Amino acid sequence: MSADADSTRPALLLAEFETPDQIVSAAERVRKAGYEKWDVHTPYPVHGMDAAMGLPDSRLGWIVLASALLGLLAAVGMMQWMNGYDYPLVIGGKPPEAYASMVPVMFELTVLLGAFGATFGMLALNRIPRHHHPVFHSERFEACSNDKFFLSIEADDKQFDPQATRAFLERLEPSHLELIEEAA
Amino acid sequence: MTADHPISEIGEAPLLPAHITPARVSEQVTSVTERPARLGWWLYFGSSLLLFGVLGASVSYLFWEGIGVWGNNSPVAWAWDITNFVWWIGIGHAGTLISAILFLFRQRWRTSINRFAEAMTLFAVICALLFPLIHVGRPWHIYYTLPIPNQMGVWPNFKSPLLWDVFAVGTYFTVSLLFWYVGLLPDLATARDRARSLFRKRVYGFAALGWRGSHRHWRHYERAYLILAALSTPLVLSVHSVVSFDFATSVIPGWHTTIFPPYFVAGAVFSGFAMVMTLMLIARQVFDLEELITLQHLELMNKILLVTGSMVGFAYATEFFVAMSSDNPYERYAFINRATGPYWWAYCIMVTCNVLSPQLFWFRRLRTSVPVMFAVSILVNVGMWFERFVIIVTSLHRDYLPSAWGYFRPTLVDIGCFVGSLGLFFTLFALFLRWVPQVAMFEVKAILPGAQPGHRPQHPDEPRPAPSAVPQPGRQHPEHGDLPAEAVLEPKEA
Numbered sequence: 001m002s003a004d005a006d007s008t009r010p011a012l013l014l015a016e017f018e019t020p021d022q023i024v025s026a027a028e029r030v031r032k033a034g035y036e037k038w039d040v041h042t043p044y045p046v047h048g049m050d051a052a053m054g055l056p057d058s059r060l061g062w063i064v065l066a067s068a069l070l071g072l073l074a075a076v077g078m079m080q081w082m083n084g085y086d087y088p089l090v091i092g093g094k095p096p097e098a099y100a101s102m103v104p105v106m107f108e109l110t111v112l113l114g115a116f117g118a119t120f121g122m123l124a125l126n127r128i129p130r131h132h133h134p135v136f137h138s139e140r141f142e143a144c145s146n147d148k149f150f151l152s153i154e155a156d157d158k159q160f161d162p163q164a165t166r167a168f169l170e171r172l173e174p175s176h177l178e179l180i181e182e183a184a
Numbered sequence: 185m186t187a188d189h190p191i192s193e194i195g196e197a198p199l200l201p202a203h204i205t206p207a208r209v210s211e212q213v214t215s216v217t218e219r220p221a222r223l224g225w226w227l228y229f230g231s232s233l234l235l236f237g238v239l240g241a242s243v244s245y246l247f248w249e250g251i252g253v254w255g256n257n258s259p260v261a262w263a264w265d266i267t268n269f270v271w272w273i274g275i276g277h278a279g280t281l282i283s284a285i286l287f288l289f290r291q292r293w294r295t296s297i298n299r300f301a302e303a304m305t306l307f308a309v310i311c312a313l314l315f316p317l318i319h320v321g322r323p324w325h326i327y328y329t330l331p332i333p334n335q336m337g338v339w340p341n342f343k344s345p346l347l348w349d350v351f352a353v354g355t356y357f358t359v360s361l362l363f364w365y366v367g368l369l370p371d372l373a374t375a376r377d378r379a380r381s382l383f384r385k386r387v388y389g390f391a392a393l394g395w396r397g398s399h400r401h402w403r404h405y406e407r408a409y410l411i412l413a414a415l416s417t418p419l420v421l422s423v424h425s426v427v428s429f430d431f432a433t434s435v436i437p438g439w440h441t442t443i444f445p446p447y448f449v450a451g452a453v454f455s456g457f458a459m460v461m462t463l464m465l466i467a468r469q470v471f472d473l474e475e476l477i478t479l480q481h482l483e484l485m486n487k488i489l490l491v492t493g494s495m496v497g498f499a500y501a502t503e504f505f506v507a508m509s510s511d512n513p514y515e516r517y518a519f520i521n522r523a524t525g526p527y528w529w530a531y532c533i534m535v536t537c538n539v540l541s542p543q544l545f546w547f548r549r550l551r552t553s554v555p556v557m558f559a560v561s562i563l564v565n566v567g568m569w570f571e572r573f574v575i576i577v578t579s580l581h582r583d584y585l586p587s588a589w590g591y592f593r594p595t596l597v598d599i600g601c602f603v604g605s606l607g608l609f610f611t612l613f614a615l616f617l618r619w620v621p622q623v624a625m626f627e628v629k630a631i632l633p634g635a636q637p638g639h640r641p642q643h644p645d646e647p648r649p650a651p652s653a654v655p656q657p658g659r660q661h662p663e664h665g666d667l668p669a670e671a672v673l674e675p676k677e678a
Contacts, residue, residue, distance in 0.1 A: 042399060044370070058406075082342070091343045108419075115416075126401040129393035131390075135396055
């Protein structure tokens with residue numbers, strides 16, 4: 001997207017690649033060059049990319065563990081308070097607060113809150129929904145959800161230099177390279 | 185979402201032919217939502233809508249008159265309503281099995297069919313939820329089952345299996361919806377990026393939540409998908425177990441058996457696979473998806489039908505054997521009456537459809553014949569409906585004293601509610617086929633030959649050609665399985 005030079009500033013450099021092998025080796029080179037604010041965009045998860053980008057393991061599991069345990073506690077607390085304390089019901093001669101028959105609901109609420117944790121935790125870690133991002137300014141980026149592989153280095157990165165970074169990316173032999181600008 | 189290679193030594197071939205490229209997958213799947221619907225879709229949608237109208241009419245009449253217009257009587261207080269509930273829930277289970285359990289077992293062939301199956305789960309659970317709601321007779325009081333404060337100051341009884349059902353089915357629906365939507369995100373982004381009209385861009389764009397294929401996102405995304413699969417697996421097993429508790433915790437001969445939870449789960453998977461089969465064969469025909477849903481996929485599904493059908497047959501035999509050796513005259517009578525009493529015909533249909541018809545799949549010719557598998561899938565759907573009917577109605581219709589014996593006959597409203605629920609299901613399914621990417625595109629792309637990087641280190645200055653540009657005619661033939669795995673799978677160096 002081109003606009004007046006004084007109202008825009010560079011947002012990121014976007015390099016396009018054709019094959020998964022190219023994008024993985026390009027990602028390795030970018031990581032070794034010491035860039036920090038950069039990303040890879042692929043139509044499907046590419047194996048070996050975590051290592052190539054030097055990404056740590058996802059923390060999502062801990063979020064799910066916490067929310068699942070919360071579900072379990074909520075279920076126990078709810079049933080104990082309702083059937084055992086607030087309005088004790090004697091059913092089939094069992095003690096009102098008997099645990100055994102409460103197991104199915106405990107299980108279901110554990111799973112339910114765990115699933116909420118997995119879904120909404122994933123969205124939160126990824127900072128989506130986010131409908132505006134500089135990569136969407138590229139007309140070629142539409143192919144990312146089809147069959148092309150992209151690598152972006154953000155202008156906010158400490159090492160970013162319009163000329164040097166561009167030259168660096170050109171050495172990776174992308175099939176296309178463009179500067180994306182955003183409103184200043 | 186895994187790239188495990190097919191094992192050529194045992195004759196496994198790549199799942200999809202070599203000429204399928206990622207772009208072709210996007211085109212084939214998304215274009216269904218882009219071009220005007222075919223006549224076949226309109227016929228399917230129109231007739232479904234008509235049946236849905238039958239549901240509206242039947243349920244309106246039922247609410248107006250009360251459930252006395254059903255054939256339910258004393259002693260048969262549970263009849264078609266609960267039969268339909270259990271049947272629909274069971275159908276839903278195959279969707280979760282395909283999306284979650286086969287995912288955990290790394291069965292890559294699931295990628296072509298999991299979206300279908302998950303959608304089927306959602307719609308089947310919606311149909312299932314309808315029946316307890318209308319069965320209570322006063323549906324405006326259904327909130328009594330929820331733990332919310334009410335004017336009576338009393339809380340729900342958490343020792344009741346019917347209440348467990350509320351939580352199990354409610355959780356099942358919610359988790360299935362989340363799982364389905366999470367799986368859809370990248371494909372909605374594809375639909376957004378291909379959209380030409382502003383309206384489509386806005387709608388699919390809104391639904392895609394701004395997905396941009398970032399690998400920093402894929403990392404959390406894949407973990408979320410794995411965890412949802414891991415949560416859904418015990419969930420799906422628990423749901424039909426809890427449904428079976430509705431029966432097993434009672435003291436009715438024929439219901440009070442410990443075999444019920446596994447027996448119900450096996451039956452659920454069996455009936456669900458049959459329903460996936462029915463729907464898929466129709467959609468494959470109407471939308472020309474033969475390239476993505478190949479005969480190999482269908483054959484694998486038929487093998488699962490054979491296995492689960494045999495498990496169900498084994499459960500029937502076990503149940504009968506245990507009743508006969510129980511030394512309990514009521515239990516024995518319930519089973520002898522089931523097979524030889526006034527409902528002998530229902531028992532015969534059940535055994536013929538569920539146990540005998542899948543045995544045809546021992547033969548490769550039959551299991552790869554589309555007309556045969558379509559017929560068997562319909563038979564299994566019918567048979568599993570009768571299984572629920574046999575369990576529920578034959579156990580109830582002869583109470584302990586002959587003075588309390590009865591016979592259940594469905595009324596027109598019973599039939600209208602059941603047939604109408606099929607209409608609801610097929611209407612939702614028709615809308616799904618038309619507007620939502622019906623095959624998980626990103627998962628299929630990830631398992632295409634050459635979709636994942638080779639393991640050899642490669643100099644970045646020597647880019648490889650796109651894998652799809654290298655034609656390898658021998659790749660799709662299992663006869664060429666004697667080539668080393670690398671040669672079959674990896675794109676050749678240029």
